[in-house]
Amino acid sequence: MMSSVLLALTIPFAASGVVLIIPNKPRALKEMLSLLAAFATLALSLSFYGRPASASFDWAGFGINLSFRVYNFSALLVIATSFFAAMLLMYSCVFMRGRENTKLFYSLILMSVGFVNGGLLADNLICLLFFWEALLFTTYGMIAIGKTNAFKTATKAFIIVGIGDIFMVVGAAICYNLAGTLRISELHIDSIGLGALAFVLLMIGALAKTGSMPFHSWIPDAATDAPLPFMAFAPASLDKVLGIYFLTRISLDIFRLHQESWASYTLMTIGGATIILAVMMALIQKDYKKLLSYHAISQAGYMILGIGSATPAGIVGGIFHMINNALYKSGLFLTAGSMEKQAGTTDLEKLGGMATRMPVTFACFVIMALSISGTPPFNGFFSKELIYDAAIERGTVFYLAAIAGSFLTAASFLKLGHAAFLGKASEIRPNIKEPPIIMLVPMIVITAACVLLGLRSAIPIRLILPVLNGYISAQEPLTDFAPNLSLIAITLVVLTCALLNHILGVIRTGSGLKAVDHIHYAPLLHSIYDKAEKGIFDPYNIGTGLVKIFSVGAAWCDKAIDRVYGSLIPTAAETVSFAIRKIHNGSYKTYILWSLAALFLVIIVMFNGLK
């Protein structure tokens, strides 16, 4: 069992290395190899479930070792990771054809799978941090492969996520200091005093990886610059899997989040704010991919809200929602990819009437859009209901944020679907048709998973429930979550309202794309939106602005110091050096005199000592 745990890392790593060194031609070789590795990892991870195991190897000393632990939660998420990797690699095989650096892209994807699996299975904080940080580099690489100037966005992502990681490192150090161990399964810390600080720092790291506000602003940029499979891969699925996994671990196992604690309220506030603000931005986007990217942020808010609520329903809902979101969000990005590949653009103003040209893609889109909006009987509905249940238990305001988010999500997807697939057929490119079957298969599989998880929602919930073991006391029933009928009714009303809102908008403006213009151009919102579009609220821009001011000040100080080093000290050194060179006059008589004088001094010292 020990070796098979490691295989979840070594298979992707080995394949990643091999893909990088094998020759470019034939093209199919590296594609087949990557796919083979991804499916092998998937098969392996399926064998993990229900068989707890652990493995440990000495590494750096000081309690830092490579230790891994497979238990139900991590096993479940390793399955999810490997599943997404397999699907997206399959999709990329066709999608990435004709681009540069595909070899590097496959290699980076496989490497990321290895790192994510390592992070999920790690049972040592340092080991986890190692894999966690390593993801920074693959993220950077995969974004930078995109357009020619994508490295700027890559740098932005690197800095934003990297700052979160720095906080996390400090948090881990405090944990070690408090608990005296680095084993995650043995870490239990009270969140008071330093412990509270450690929790906040680790939480920041987890939130930054998840992409919640205020660590979100690289995601929309990456949507336009990075290769599309990256979007489906990292921000939509793997980053969420890893971030939410770690958030759950620190909230449940390490710090034992309490319902009435400030930490719980903080998390819920961040979650609520992320839902609303990101979805508001999504609403007004005029680009397929960018719109989706804001939803990738907004949906993270639901998960954080659910876990932050510290109620059984919320936690299970949050994790369930994470899996659901990873499914439909990556699936939706894949439909965007079909559009980009076949129509050559994702600009909604140019698209239209694609439903007849790409019926399969359209069908997938509809199901997943319904799912993300929380429409029964698809999977998103069940996880959202659980989160609503938890939110209303903890405070009406959180519930209102969540339900408003739902309304806006539905509205934005109505707009997106209408603008892209319905309406007047655009003629940007003749003979637009469905993408190749290899691109369709992952889409269909993911859509089917959405439907299945919806129809049989009891199964995933039962799989997630053991996560609560040890967190919720044994008296409370862990088996069922009774559906709250009034909440479901409200949900349905809200969704109907969204539909009515869309119909009204279309009637008013005559176009699907402009269906939400009445919200976009509402009196007060209008000016806020304008500023947001310019990036004024982007924490990254604010941060870089502050850094610029700081650097001007620092440069000024530096000049002053420079003067000391640039003229004062060299002049002094030159003077001393000149004097020393002068007394070395090259005459051996002088040198003998020095030696003899020193000899007498030495003998005097030998008699009397240095006083």
Next chain:
Amino acid sequence: MPSLLIFIPLFGIVILNLPFGKAMRNAAFWFALAVFIVQIVLAITHQPIFWGNEIEQMDAFFRVNFSVDQLSFVMLLCIGLVSLTSLLVMRDTIFDINERFKFINLLMLASMGMSGIVMVTDIFTMYIFLEITAIASFILIAFEKDVYALEGAFKYMVLSALASVLILAATAILLLGAGSASFTAIADAIHRTDNNLIAVAMGLFVCGLLIKGGMVPFHGWLPDAYGAASPAVSVLLAGIVTKAAGIYTLIRALNSILGFDANIKALLLALGTISILVGAFAAIGQKDFKRMLAYSSISQTGYIVLGFGCATPLAIAGAVFHLFNHSIFKSLLFVNSAAVETRLGSTDMDRAGGLAQKMPITGFTSVIGALSAAGIPPLSGFWSKIIIVVALWQAGHTWYAATAIMASIITLAYLLAMQRKVFFGKLALGLEDIEEARLGIRAASVMLAAIIIGFGVLFPSAYAIFIAPIGEMFIK
């Protein structure tokens, strides 16, 4: 068996000089190469069969005992490595077969003398081997027979003569006191008596060794000798001759004969610091590559002596490690200067510029050598300096530690100035046709740079195997 390291080169020289014609002269290079490589391998592997410490008698009157301990191993390794480097540089700088033959004879003689110095166990034989090394060195410095070389050799000879007088006088006094020349007998005698004359003898002896080692203010001969000698000789002198004749003998004398007298310790701390500072400041203003390296050599030797003056096991281990490192990086920098000299015809730094473009291997290895000398991690020079500084700090010599750190900034300053003038920047006018150095010089510089990087990166194991045992030798 250790005496084979003396006898094989000695009889080798004799046989090579028999009038058998040209074949022997051609064989001399390979013979010398083989001897040095065997010495390196033996020193690294510590073959117990070879090094068994049996007592060997040369004849009834004149007993010579050789014994080898960890410190000798490090020195034998340095001697082998630097002699090998010098031989390789010679291959690319001296082309006349007769000149080469003479050089190889002298090089083997010097190397044999140094091997003797580090293995003897009595003070008089040590003096003999010192003289063998010194005389071979005089001739080597004067090898090119131009006016500067002769001047440099003359100054070295005059001051060495002074050193010989001092050492011989001290030996005579100690011999009188102890009745025997062996280290242990003299150490016992010093322990027992409380004669003031012994203190004088100690002073004379230490001063003689400091002249040989080129410490300030006994250093006057050193820049002229290093600067005027031909490239292969500069490598040998700076890398090992002054270290074996002056610095190794100093620590051996302190440990085995004189004991760590409080006055001597204070003296060494003061002289070490003065050497560090004077050498570093003088190096700043130099225009000639080799003279700059010569002053830098004085400064680096100061660190070693500072470590001896501190005299804790850690400090001595660090100092010996620095001695080893200094042998390697200073040889490397002199090899680089040889590369520049062979291609440019001079070592004037103002005439060079941008050579790294044309001589990439020389340029790269010189950066490694310079950074190691300045003590930049993870190169090996960093570790030895930090050990010395930490040891000084632990022993309470805070100011000496601070000075040592400050001086390593100056070291970085003058070495970087050298890099900028010689290797970086725009290619100087008239140097468009410059080529990379020849094979021997290239091989030597790559070998030394690899040692610097290897010892730096694998420092923990290098320390445990090579250096820590030396510190333990001094715990008493």
